[in-house]
Amino acid sequence: MHALEVNFDGLVGPTHNYAGLSYGNVASLNNAASFSNPQEAVLQGLAKMKAMHDKGLTQGVFAPHARPDLNVLRRLGFTGNDAQVINKAFKADPILLRACYSASAMWTANAATVSPSPDTNDGKVHFTAANLNNKFHRSLEPNTTTRLLKAMFNNEQYFAHHSHLPEQGFFGDEGAANHTRLCDSHGETGLELFVFGASAFNSQLVKPVKFPARQTLEASEAICRLHNIKDTSQILLQQNPDVIDQGVFHNDVIAVGNANVLLCHQQAFLNQTQALDDIREAYVGNKQLYIIEVPTSKVSIQDAVSSYLFNSQLVSLSDDKMLLVAPQECQRNPAVKAYIEEMIIADNPINQVQFFDLRQSMQNGGGPACLRLRVALNSQELAAVNPEVILDEQKYTQLCDWATRHYRDKLGANDFADPALLTESYQALDELTQLLSLGSVYPFQLEA
């Protein structure tokens, strides 16, 4: 059946800031002291969404989360009314407050893992929100993510929603950032690649030594079971622990797949030659599978991490033509730029590149692919999606206007002491839920 891949991009939230919260993510640590510009950030993301829409692709919008997370601050012992809670938290532990203010839900590649219907035994599209257990600020996301997913994909006939995995490091799950799917076309049965960083229970498997492995084998296995994925549509691979230690904190920082193309660095996987042979053997399509392996001699790991080449999106513009949606940092890096030029004229389906200014997100380690959750949908499934979360010209204009009215253009350390930031943010989100017909999804709406 004909199907499309719909990218649901995270709208950057009104409290986007740089707090240096993600140990192992080089950009997050390097920019910890910088001022952020939430308004510029949300408009940069919207410009990418609009460009995808203008290319004729179906583009979705994923709402941000309500921040600060007051419930967790109260759970941690801060008392009083909202302003008092903020005031006390700011004085006692400003970084904790910043974590509760983080807009990290913008990186929807980490929102959930999605298995499209051709790959599952019951023919439904399966969703599991990621528990994001490895980082405190991200562990605050799964409940709201699940409510948002249910408000967007609200039809039991087509969509199955699962609870996030147990909230413990053994089941650390970072969602689609460690999951990609290879197939002849989006409507056909594919091969889902689950890439884990370490095993929780099997101490025989190697691990990174410096930075954490955020996705465990056990989490990936649980998702395969929950999603009832056909045996022939799943393969588990281990990420190369050496590159995790060099700042490759998710697989989507070192590899990206789309349809019958896998673009990956030479050092992406553990025992790479074997891993790629296993993928070729397991591939269920009939078309030629293109594995484009980028050699270290052309693009070093350091260049891959600083340019985010592999965090580009690869999107199909027609049956055999693909566009690389790259961050502008790739254009500025001579080795990466040269490699892209070589790749788009070589014999493979990638034949165009477009660069985007996503600097606000990039400074926290989030490139084009981090900002989107891919959902392959056939026409009936697409018709069952909440239509208000699909971008068109009018929605784009409304969202730009909404962001310009509500978002600040500068946030630095001291701004988090100001309770007006909470009021402004909640007002913005309340209006957004109407704009996107989401109903009540935020704690401040549910508890009101």
Ligand SMILES: N=C(N)NCCC[C@H](NC(=O)CCC(=O)O)C(=O)O
């Ligand atoms: N690769 C993918 N798919 N996603 C990128 C996520 C970036 C995010 N950064 C942050 O959460 C930084 C927040 C801060 O430091 O303020 C993270 O590390 O989880």
